Amino acid sequence: MRVLVVEDEVRLARTVRDGLAEAGHSVDLAHTGPDGLWSAQHRDYDVVILDLMLPGMSGYRVLEALRAARVWTPVLVLTAKDGEYDEADAFDLGADDYLTKPFSFVVLLARLRALLRRGVHPRPAVLTAGALSLDPAAHRVLREGEPISLTPREFAVLEFLLRHAGRAVSKAEILGSVWDPHYEGDGNIVEVYVGYLRRKTAIPAGAPGHIETVRGAGYLMRADGDPR
Ligand code: CA
Numbered sequence: 001m002r003v004l005v006v007e008d009e010v011r012l013a014r015t016v017r018d019g020l021a022e023a024g025h026s027v028d029l030a031h032t033g034p035d036g037l038w039s040a041q042h043r044d045y046d047v048v049i050l051d052l053m054l055p056g057m058s059g060y061r062v063l064e065a066l067r068a069a070r071v072w073t074p075v076l077v078l079t080a081k082d083g084e085y086d087e088a089d090a091f092d093l094g095a096d097d098y099l100t101k102p103f104s105f106v107v108l109l110a111r112l113r114a115l116l117r118r119g120v121h122p123r124p125a126v127l128t129a130g131a132l133s134l135d136p137a138a139h140r141v142l143r144e145g146e147p148i149s150l151t152p153r154e155f156a157v158l159e160f161l162l163r164h165a166g167r168a169v170s171k172a173e174i175l176g177s178v179w180d181p182h183y184e185g186d187g188n189i190v191e192v193y194v195g196y197l198r199r200k201t202a203i204p205a206g207a208p209g210h211i212e213t214v215r216g217a218g219y220l221m222r223a224d225g226d227p228r
Contacts, residue, residue: 002026003025003027003028003045005027007030009051015105016049020109034057037066040071047075049075049078051078052080064139068138074097074115074118075096078099078100092136129221129223130222131203132158132162132201134162141155148201149200150197156178157178157197160174166223169220171219190219194219
């Protein structure tokens with residue numbers, strides 16, 4: 001696979017490059033945000049490994065700009081434990097996975113393979129259901145054209161429901177996608193967030209965009225044209 005590593009810690013970047021090269025992959029390095037963005041936009045990669053704290057332009061902005069430019073190359077974000085950003089922010093901006101530094105090379109390789117298996121799914125620019133529209137690239141939710149202010153986590157839950165509108169999704173699916181894949185906390189947290197979202201979106205029951213509770217199954221976001 002062709003991999004772009006955007007990481008300003010030169011030693012770490014080289015270690016990753018050498019390891020991947022040894023595993024038979026072709027790797028380019030970029031050490032600043034602008035260089036990384038340019039390469040990711042103008043060259044063809046199977047996956048991008050993106051550090052968040054970068055000179056020139058944060059990885060956060062690089063990712064935002066990439067998705068806004070409709071570049072859907074899978075991105076694995078590297079976060080520092082004490083970093084300014086967390087994984088929820090990264091997922092909100094369209095990262096496909098993340099690793100917290102320090103990480104083992106074996107784990108990195110396994111995550112990259114998993115990303116490749118998943119493949120590239122072009123994301124629709126804007127997701128809609130009824131009066132609601134969510135723009136993942138612009139990180140914006142509108143209700144009848146009026147912006148709704150959501151926290152990053154609320155945004156991620158709403159995006160997940162919109163992406164699966166018209167089918168019931170379980171709490172476990174939502175947890176697995178929106179929270180850390182290894183989150184072992186209480187699934188009731190999903191209920192809490194669905195409650196916030198119902199209040200903030202204020203879509204009446206039965207209308208497209210409403211989040212229904214499906215007993216024994218989870219939640220269903222009504223899609224446009226769903227029978228009542
Ligand atoms: Ca860094």
